[in-house]
Amino acid sequence: MSQEPIPLPAPTDLDLNNIQGDILSGLPKKTQTYFFFQITDVKLFRSQLVKFIPLVKTVAGVLKDRKAIEDHKRKGDKTLITMVGVNIAFSHKGFVTIGIDDSTLTSTEPNFLLGQKEDAKNLGDKGTGDIPNFVPDWEPAFLQDIHAVILISGDSHGTVDKKLRQIKEIFGLAPGNHKPSIKEVIAVVGDVRPGNQSAHEHFGFLDGISNPSVIGFDKNPNPGPKQVRAGVLVTGHDGDPVPTRPAWAVDGSYLAFRYLFQKVPEFNKFLKDHPVPVPGFTPEQGSELLGARLVGAPIDLAPFEDDAALAADPKRNNNFRFQAERDFQKICPFAAHVRKTLPRADLEDLGISIEKNRIARRGVQFGPEVTKQEKETQETAHARGLLFACYSTSIKNGFAFIQESWANNPTFPIGEKALEVPGLDPLIGQGMRKLSGTDPNNPGVELTLPDFVVPRGGEYFFSPSLKGLKEALASAV
Numbered sequence: 001m002s003q004e005p006i007p008l009p010a011p012t013d014l015d016l017n018n019i020q021g022d023i024l025s026g027l028p029k030k031t032q033t034y035f036f037f038q039i040t041d042v043k044l045f046r047s048q049l050v051k052f053i054p055l056v057k058t059v060a061g062v063l064k065d066r067k068a069i070e071d072h073k074r075k076g077d078k079t080l081i082t083m084v085g086v087n088i089a090f091s092h093k094g095f096v097t098i099g100i101d102d103s104t105l106t107s108t109e110p111n112f113l114l115g116q117k118e119d120a121k122n123l124g125d126k127g128t129g130d131i132p133n134f135v136p137d138w139e140p141a142f143l144q145d146i147h148a149v150i151l152i153s154g155d156s157h158g159t160v161d162k163k164l165r166q167i168k169e170i171f172g173l174a175p176g177n178h179k180p181s182i183k184e185v186i187a188v189v190g191d192v193r194p195g196n197q198s199a200h201e202h203f204g205f206l207d208g209i210s211n212p213s214v215i216g217f218d219k220n221p222n223p224g225p226k227q228v229r230a231g232v233l234v235t236g237h238d239g240d241p242v243p244t245r246p247a248w249a250v251d252g253s254y255l256a257f258r259y260l261f262q263k264v265p266e267f268n269k270f271l272k273d274h275p276v277p278v279p280g281f282t283p284e285q286g287s288e289l290l291g292a293r294l295v296g297a298p299i300d301l302a303p304f305e306d307d308a309a310l311a312a313d314p315k316r317n318n319n320f321r322f323q324a325e326r327d328f329q330k331i332c333p334f335a336a337h338v339r340k341t342l343p344r345a346d347l348e349d350l351g352i353s354i355e356k357n358r359i360a361r362r363g364v365q366f367g368p369e370v371t372k373q374e375k376e377t378q379e380t381a382h383a384r385g386l387l388f389a390c391y392s393t394s395i396k397n398g399f400a401f402i403q404e405s406w407a408n409n410p411t412f413p414i415g416e417k418a419l420e421v422p423g424l425d426p427l428i429g430q431g432m433r434k435l436s437g438t439d440p441n442n443p444g445v446e447l448t449l450p451d452f453v454v455p456r457g458g459e460y461f462f463s464p465s466l467k468g469l470k471e472a473l474a475s476a477v
Contacts, residue, residue, distance in 0.1 A: 013237070014059075014216060014217055014230055014234065014237065014251075015251060015465075016058060016059040016060040016063065017058050017059075017060045017466070018058065018251045018465045018466050018467055019058060019059045019234060019251045019252075019253075019465060019466075020056060020057070020058065020059070020087045020088075020089075020252075020253075020463045020464075020465070020466070021056075021057040021058050021059050021061055021062035021085055021087060022062075022085070022087045022151060022153075022362050022389075022391070022463070023059065023233060023234060023253045023360065023391045023463060024059045024214060024217055024233060024234065024360070025059050025062035025063060025066070026062070026360075026362050027057065027062060027085035027087065027151065027153035027362070028062065028065050028066060028069060028083060028085065028153065028155075029085070029153035029154060029155075029192065029364060030080065030154070030155050030156060030191065030192050031153070031154060031155075031156060031157055031160055031189065031190065031191045031192070031364075032151065032152065032153040032154075032160070032189070032190045032191075032364045032387070033151075033152045033160050033161075033164060033187055033188070033189050033190075034149055034150075034151055034187065034188050034190075034257065034387060034389075035149065035150040035151075035152065035164060035167070035184070035187045036141070036146045036148075036149050036184075036185040036186050036187070036188075036459070037146070037147065037148055037149075037150070037171075037182040037183060037184050037185055038097075038144070038145060038146065038147045038182065038183045038185060039094060039097050039098060039147045039148065039181065039182055040180065040181060040182060040183050041179070041180070041181040041182075042097060042098050042099065042181075043475075044172070044179070044181035045098065045171065045181035045182060046098060046473065046474055046475040047474075047475060048170050048171050048172070048181055049469065049473060049474035049475075050470075050474045050475070051170050052088070052167065052170050052171070053466065053469050053470055053474060055086045055163070055166075055167070056086055056087060056088060056466060056469065057085040057086055057087065058466060061085070062085065065083055065085070068081060068083075069081060069083075080155040080156070081155060082154075082155055082156075082159055083154055083155050083159070084152065084153065084154040084155075084159050084160065084163045085151075085152070085153045085154070086150065086151065086152050086153075086163060086167070087150070087151045087463060088148060088149070088150050088151070088463070088469070089148065089149050089151075089255045089461035089462060089463040089464075090147065090148045090461055090462055090464070090473075091115060091146055091147055091148065091459055091460060091461050091462075092105070092106055092112055092113055092115060092460070093115060093145050093146070093147055094146075094147030094148045094461075095462075097147050098147075098473065100248075100472060100473060102249075102462070104242070104245060104246055104249060105249060105254075105462055108241065108242055108394070108396070109254070109394065109395055109396055110396065111395040111396055111399075111400045111460055112254060112395055112460045112462070115459060115460060116256075116257075116258075116458045116459045116460050117136060117138070117142070117143060117459070118131075118132070118134075119400070119460075120134065120136035120138070120455075120458075121134040121136070122400070122404060123400070123403050123404060123408075123430065123455070124403070124404070124408045124429075124430025124431055125137065125138075125430065125455045126430075126454075136455075137456075138259075138455070138456050138457045138458075139186070139259065139456045139457045141185050141186035141457065142186070142259065142456070142457025142458065142459070144185050146185055146459045148461070149255075149257065149459070149461055150167060151389075152164055152167070157189075164187075188259065188366065188387060189366060190363070190364035190365055190366040190386075190387040191364065191365065191366065192364060192365065193365050193369070194369070197369075201262070201365060201386055202262045202264050202365055202367070202370075202384050202385065202386070203262065203264060203267055203291070203295070203427075203452075204291075205291075205295050205297075206311060206317070207361075207363075208361050209297070209314070209317055209318045210224065210225065210297070210318050210338065210342050211360050211361055212225065212227070212228045212232065212233070212358040212359075212360060213227045213228070214227065214228060214229075214230050214232075214233060215227045215228065215229055215230060216230055217230060222314045222315055222318060222319075223315060223316070223318070223319035224318035224319050224320075225318070225342065225344060225358075226355070228355050228358050229355070231393055232355060232356065232358050232392060232393060233253055233358075233360050233391055233392055233393060234251060234252070234253055234393065235249055235250055235251065235252045235253060235393050236249070236250030236251055236252075239355065239356075239393075240393045241356060241393060241394050241397060242393070247467070247468075247471075248464065248465075248467070248468040248471065248472035248473075249462075249464070249468065250465060250467075250468075251465035251466075251467070251468070252462055252463050252464045252465050252468060253391040253392065253393060253462070253463050254391065254392055254393065254394065254395050254398075254460065254461070254462055254463075255389060255390070255391055255460070255461040255462070255463050256359075256388075256389070256390050256392075256395055256398070256399035256400075256458070256460055256461075257387070257388065257389050257458050257459055257460075257461065258386075258388040258389075258455055258457075258458040259385075259387065259388075259455065259456045259457035259458055260385045260386045260387075260388050260428075260453050260454070260455055260456070261383060261384070261385040261453070261454045261455075261456050262384055262385040262386065262452065262453055262454075263380050263450075263451070263452050263453075263454070264370050264374075264380065264384065265370060265374045265375065265377070265378045265379055265380050266378065266379065266380060266450065266452065267452045268370075268375075268378070269378040270449065270450070270452075271287040271288070271290050271291050272287050274287075274290055274438075274447065275287045275289070275290060276289040276290045276293065276438060276439055276440070277439060277441075278304065278440070278441070285305075288306065289304065289305075290438060292306070293332065293333050293336060293437070293438050293440075294333075294336060294337065294426040294427065294438070295336060295337050295338060295427070296332050296333065296336025296337055296338035296339045296340075297317075297318075297320075297336075297338035298310055298311065298316075298317050298318070298320060299331065299332050299336070300320035300321070300322055300323075300331060300332050301316065301317075301319075301320050303330075303331045303332065303440070304440075320344075321344045321345040321348070322339050322343065322344050322345050322346055323345050323349075328443065329420065329436065329437035329440070329443035330440050330443065331440070332437075333422070333435060333436065333437030333438060333443070334346075334413055334414055334420075334422035334423075334436070334437055335410075335422040335423045335424060335425060335426060335429075335435040335436070335437065336426070336437075337425050337426060337427045337428065339413065340406050340407050340412070340413070340422075340425040340429070341402050341406060341407060341425070341428075342354070342358075343406070343412075343413045346413035346414075347413065356394065356397045356398075357397055357398060357401055357402060358392065358398070359390040359391065359392045359398045359399055359402070360390060360391045360392065361388070361389070361390045362389045362390065362391065363386050363387050363388040363389045363390070364386075364387050365384070365385070365386055365387070366383075366384060366385060366386070366387050367382060367383050367384025367385060368382050368384060370384075385453070385454075386453075388458075391463070395460055403428065403430075406425070407424065407425035407428050407429045407430075408424060408425070408429055408430050408431055409424075410422065410423050410424055410431070410432070410434070419444065420436035420437060420443055420444050421436060421446075422435060422436060422437065423435025423436055423437075423446065426449055426452075427452060427453050428453050430455075433448060433449045433450070433451070434446045434447065434448050434449070435447055435449070
């Protein structure tokens with residue numbers, strides 16, 4: 001396929017039949033499997049990719065699925081529609097392995113060029129040694145080279161497993177086949193949490209409400225942060241930090257994946273042991289307030305007591321800005337997780353745009369609910385956490401910047417008149433884990449926190465367009 005750069009389309013000129021579905025819409029899911037693999041026979045893999053590509057769900061396909069779900073719900077039927085969605089993405093090492101010149105993807109993205117294992121020290125992950133010989137403390141599978149990942153989302157394990165078997169057959173991994181083109185590295189499974197905890201991460205907080213809405217794609221967005229241009233999430237469009245892309249790299253997006261383990265019993269114990277000392281509050285109320293202040297949303301709207309109606313209202317629960325001139329950590333700590341990762345007024349009121357730092361989060365939880373034994377011992381016995389995944393047209397400006405320059409930076413954010421050092425992000429910050437502002441009446445008091453979120457693997461990928469897959473990556477024999 002031609003490597004000649006092509007001009008940017010009009011801002012709203014999105015080909016929804018060419019963009020992989022998870023990028024703009026999020027694949028509908030009750031469960032999701034991430035299948036990581038190495039390519040062992042390049043010629044065979046590229047020929048088999050021709051048979052795989054028809055399985056890939058586009059944004060147009062996802063929108064059709066979501067409409068079917070809504071129509072099903074309106075009929076009052078509470079059963080789940082059988083539904084499956086498949087996407088694929090490649091690491092830099094994967095592109096190199098199959099002979100694709102991805103220099104236009106790596107030249108401005110040092111993180112993608114390195115790969116996440118080599119970038120782990122910069123992200124603050126724990127491990128041994130130093131760059132360039134640093135070995136992160138990850139699950140062994142993620143210390144191997146990973147060339148690509150296939151995402152399979154669906155309504156049930158049965159639906160997803162059936163599709164995974166079909167995919168394995170395409171690439172020669174079916175039982176009895178002695179000439180596969182790929183080698184499985186690891187498959188990890190995530191599940192939406194049950195009942196009223198659906199859409200909540202394992203610490204119990206509603207997840208994903210602050211995903212960016214896209215100009216020209218999201219109609220009637222809920223009130224909240226400014227909409228972003230399409231090129232913040234999809235390559236080759238207005239807002240893309242790279243003005244021109246080769247044709248095969250247009251309508252794609254970088255995918256950052258993180259395997260994040262959460263210490264939920266320890267988190268709950270910490271809240272119980274450190275209630276915020278607000279006059280008139282019971283210890284239980286003080287503990288709940290500490291959790292809210294560590295997370296930070298929507299505490300800007302309901303700073304001192306839970307408001308279930310507000311939390312459930314998409315027209316209100318993301319419509320806040322962390323107004324620095326009226327806050328000074330009385331309402332929300334500077335280092336609260338949501339404030340660290342989407343600072344809003346802390347930068348925008350200084351004339352600093354955060355559009356280029358926005359990411360679209362598409363992850364899912366994994367692992368069981370906390371058991372009775374874990375509640376009693378207050379110690380984690382079963383692995384659980386978040387299969388974190390996010391899309392953007394720049395890892396450097398998006399995921400890596402948020403982690404390194406915001407979450408891991410003890411001096412960010414800070415208002416002009418603030419007297420206290422904010423500290424690290426209390427959930428994902430890596431380093432000396434102290435933060436101020438947990439006590440609204442004494443914000444200078446610093447609280448030292450243990451690790452509640454532990455990275456155990458990950459990789460950086462690029463999700464090509466359907467045309468890119470067909471015309472550049474796949475080849476008929």
